[in-house]
Amino acid sequence: MAVSTPRPAHRRWGLVLLVAAGGAVGSTARYALSSAVGPSDGWPVATTVENVVGAFALGLLLEALLRRGPEDAWARRVRLGLGTGVLGGFTTYSTLALETERLLTAGRPGLAAAYALVSVAAGAVAALAGITVAARRARAGAEDAR
Amino acid sequence: MTAALLVAVFGGLGAALRFVVDGEVRRRWTGAFPLATVVVNVTGSLLIGLLVGAQLHLGLGPPWFTAVTTGLCGGYTTFSTASVETVRLVQAGEVRAAWANALGSLVLCVAATAAGIALVTLAAR
Numbered sequence: 001m002a003v004s005t006p007r008p009a010h011r012r013w014g015l016v017l018l019v020a021a022g023g024a025v026g027s028t029a030r031y032a033l034s035s036a037v038g039p040s041d042g043w044p045v046a047t048t049v050e051n052v053v054g055a056f057a058l059g060l061l062l063e064a065l066l067r068r069g070p071e072d073a074w075a076r077r078v079r080l081g082l083g084t085g086v087l088g089g090f091t092t093y094s095t096l097a098l099e100t101e102r103l104l105t106a107g108r109p110g111l112a113a114a115y116a117l118v119s120v121a122a123g124a125v126a127a128l129a130g131i132t133v134a135a136r137r138a139r140a141g142a143e144d145a146r
Numbered sequence: 147m148t149a150a151l152l153v154a155v156f157g158g159l160g161a162a163l164r165f166v167v168d169g170e171v172r173r174r175w176t177g178a179f180p181l182a183t184v185v186v187n188v189t190g191s192l193l194i195g196l197l198v199g200a201q202l203h204l205g206l207g208p209p210w211f212t213a214v215t216t217g218l219c220g221g222y223t224t225f226s227t228a229s230v231e232t233v234r235l236v237q238a239g240e241v242r243a244a245w246a247n248a249l250g251s252l253v254l255c256v257a258a259t260a261a262g263i264a265l266v267t268l269a270a271r
Contacts, residue, residue, distance in 0.1 A: 010169025016162050023161020024154040027221040031153040034216070055229035062230060080165070084227075089161045091225035093187040094194040095216070097255035101195070101263070104256075116256065120248050123229035124236075131233060 015080055022085015026054075030090050042111050044099045047092065048119055054091035055123040058083055059130025067138035152213035153220075160190075160221025179243055180231040183224065184251055190223035191255035195262020202263070203270035223255075 009015050030050050037046040061083050065075050096119055103112035164186050171182035194215055201211050228251055235244035 008169055008173065010166045016165060019165040020158035020162035022158075023164075023221045024158030027157020027160070027217055028150055028154045030220060031150060031157075031212070031216050051225040051229075054226040058226035058230050059233065084165055085161050087226045088164060088224040089157050089221045091227075092220040093223035093225045093228060093251070093255055094190040094219040094259070095223075096225060097187075097191040097252075097259040098194050098198060098215075100252075100256045101259045104260075116252050119225075120229075120232075120252050123225055124232045124248060127226070127229040127233045128236075131230070 009076070009080065015077075018077060018081045019085040019088075022081045023089035026086040026089025026091075029086075030092065034095075042103065042106075042108060043115060044095075047095050047099060048115075048122070051091045051096065051119055052122045052126045054087045056126035056130040058087045058091075059127035060134045061087070061130075063131040063134035064138065067134065149209045149212050152209055153217040156213045156217025157221035160218040160223075163218075164190075164222045164224060178235070178238065178240060180228075180235075180247060183227050183231055184247070184254070187223045187228060187251055188254045188258045190219050192258040192262045193222075194219040195259035195264075196266055197262075198259075199263040199266025199270075203266055 033050060034046040037049070039045060062079070065071065065079055068075060071079070096116070100112050100116045103109075103115060167186055167189075168182040171185050175181045197206070197211070197215050197219070200206055206214075228247070232244050232248045235241070235247060
């Protein structure tokens with residue numbers, strides 16, 4: 001008898017729909033924030049806030065799930081719905097690239113470089129902060145249980 | 147309201163597309179470097195460039211333009227995953243790969259957007 005390999009997550013319609021639902025929520029939240037907050041002295045503040053907050057939250061979520069142990073079906077739904085869907089949809093790389101290109105075209109290379117590099121650096125620091133907070137909380141929880 | 151609804155629908159579509167493309171790249175690429183996210187972000191940046199070029203030269207209406215740029219491209223590309231993957235590379239001691247991921251993604255995505263705009267500009271002449 002042939003051993004059937006489980007269908008990968010991205011080919012399961014229920015999970016694809018879950019990611020789509022999360023992506024709809026995250027994208028709408030990003031759209032609302034970007035509509036409400038305009039650039040400050042040319043700096044796209046809204047995108048910076050969305051990307052840095054989203055990077056922190058994803059670091060926190062993924063590390064917290066990782067610390068729970070092997071991933072069960074519910075943990076996977078949480079990771080795909082909230083992480084891949086909501087937070088993936090809330091943050092954006094294409095808008096970051098477009099805004100950087102528009103600043104370059106507008107003759108503001110210094111601002112373009114600062115915006116792009118600060119975004120990437122702050123994103124990495126925020127992701128690390130999220131991971132660190134989740135790791136500490138998991139360790140503290142483990143010690144309390146002792 | 148219409149624009150927000152369109153962003154929700156296209157944002158969901160973009161996120162689902164990212165999930166599928168990411169999964170298909172991961173099936174073929176098993177290296178430590180997070181190539182799948184780079185592929186998603188660079189292709190999404192090229193697409194937003196093509197769309198902005200189309201708006202500049204062909205005039206695409208505001209609600210639909212917002213739906214495909216903010217919604218589809220925004221939902222498809224992801225900054226949060228790219229940031230977490232950079233940190234994971236540093237944690238794994240792959241510092242050079244982390245730099246390559248962070249700065250390489252940035253340069254490639256901005257270049258892809260510029261290329262998209264330039265392609266439509268050339269085609270519209």
